[in-house]
Amino acid sequence: MNSRPVRRIALGCLLMVSLVGARAEGDAERAAPTRPGSTASPAASAPAKAAPSPAPAAAKKTPPAPVLRFPNPExxxxxxxxxxxxxxxxxxxxxxxxxxxxxxxxxxxxxxxxxxxxxxxxxxxxxxxxxxxxxxxxxxxxxxxxxxxxxxxxxIGRTKPRPKTIVIDPGHGGPDKGMVNTRFNFFEKTYTLDTSLRLKKILEARGWKVVLTRNDDRQLKRGKQEDLQRRADIADDVNADVFVSIHFNAVADQVEKVSGLEVYRFTPQHQPPVTRALRRLDDEILNPGNVNDVWNSLLAFTIQRRLLLELKLDDRGFKHDRLAVLRLVSCPAVLIEGGFLSNTAEARRIATATYRQQLAEAIANGLTAYATQLESLQAGAKPKGR
Ligand SMILES: [Zn+2]
Known part of the structure; x- marks a missing residue:
């Protein structure tokens, strides 16, 4: 078991997207047709629920540790x-x-x-x-x-047909540079686009239909939330079977100590994202991305496996968060952080075409492995080669 701390860093690029997602959840809350209602019994899942703070004075204090009673159906x-x-x-x-x-x-x-x-x-x-x-x-x-x-x-009890259409989302673009390594003048948006174009080529050669959310250095819509909504809408417009968002990471502190790969799925309903310990009210909303919780998990794990096998980078984990693009998309979706631009050695590596080609090939192999698993499940067979 890895002994590294769970919540060590603030993710630069991810945090930004995540905060946008958090804001957007207010809209989702108002519009969401499905609320958990009494059957979900969030109060019963005491370990992750913040205690209500009835008085302003109490609001400033840390909530008391909730009491978890067993037996407990959750x-x-x-x-x-x-x-x-x-x-x-x-x-x-x-x-x-x-x-x-x-x-x-x-x-x-x-x-x-x-x-x-x-x-x-x-x-x-x-x-x-x-x-x-x-x-x-x-x-x-x-x-x-x-x-x-x-x-x-x-x-799982359900199956899905082998995916045919993949939407690749090169993170950021135009005035939104994403993470920036100021020492080398490296922009995240440049490398997400290049990796995505490479991935498109590989997938098309393997017979997939591929659509990119952007083909050049541009913002899709003015305003971060509108831009992210448009990326998810493209996936829905082309009836995508899989959505893959590509990013590169950064931290503000301990830059030379933090490196490696992360693969994100959307956080399931009734759970806090990995960046937060306590549950809060907007975690109880059923978002479009939650329809595919089980497939998101299988997809993210399968891609994480191929990335680790082929790239030999540090494993920073299969994680989950309420990222806006993952929240809004209605097909299985994953967000890949392909390394840290804040880390000198890793930034130099990301800046090479060789690495970005390897990354694109590893993602393509992960998608192929996921498709093969779905085929096996449809045929009623136990998938092999996890
Ligand atoms: Zn990013």
Missing amino acids: WVDITVAAKRLGLKIAWKVSGREAVLTDKDTRLEVASDRIEVELDGQRIFLGQALVSRGGDLFITKIDLERCLLPLVRPEL
């Missing part, structure tokens, strides 16, 4: 979860740390951690596991919408 005992995943459980620390395995799978979980490790890949769940009365519990949402699609996709 939480599943890890031994029950192991059965659901078809895995055997072995305790490393009784009631706190466990390893779940079968012949091709190794899943490590631990209490109070949002991060688990699946076949060596870092996976960030929606909520940390909890230990109570000698038992370890995981949320039902993390079990059913995150781990099940990765470990036992044949148990």
Whole structure:
């Protein structure tokens, strides 16, 4: 299990998009036809819910730690979860740390951690596991919408046809440069476009229909929110089967210590994004991106796997956030952060055509692997080669 802290950094490029997404959720809240209602019982999922603050004086204080009571329908005992995943459980620390395995799978979980490790890949769940009365519990949402699609996709209970149309979204453009490395004068928008054009070429040669949200250095719409909405609308206009948004990352501090790859899916309903520990009201909204929670998970994990295998960069994890482009798109969608422009060595690498070609090929191979898995599922077979 990786010991790196979970929420170490503020993501530059991502944060910006995320904040826009957060603002947009206000609109979604007003317009959303589906609210959780009483059946979702968010109050019962006490571990992630901020306590209400009735008085202004109380609002300034940190909310008290919520009380989690069991039995609780939103939480599943890890031994029950192991059965659901078809895995055997072995305790490393009784009631706190466990390893779940079968012949091709190794899943490590631990209490109070949002991060688990699946076949060596870092996976960030929606909520940390909890230990109570000698038992370890995981949320039902993390079990059913995150781990099940990765470990036992044949148990999802639904299938999807092999994707035909892929929309590639080169992040930023025009006046929105994205992340900037001022030392080298590197702009994120340049590399997202170049990588996307390379990816398009590879995918078309493999027989896919490919549409780019932008083919040159431009903003799609004036205003960040309108621009992001337009990117999602393009996917809907062409009836896309998969949406891939390509970005590069940056941090403000410890720039030479932070490097590597991140792959994002949209945060499931009723969970806080990975950047925030406590649940709040807008997490209860069902967004368009949530329709594909299980497929988002399978897609993100499959692409993360290919990126790590082929690029040999640090694994910063399979994560989730309420990013506007992922929230608004109605097909399975993923956002890839292909390295840190704030890190000198990584920025130099990203600036090479060789790296961007490798990145494009790894993404293409991830998409091909995802399509093959969907084909197997449609044929009623258990997908191989996770
Ligand atoms: Zn970006």
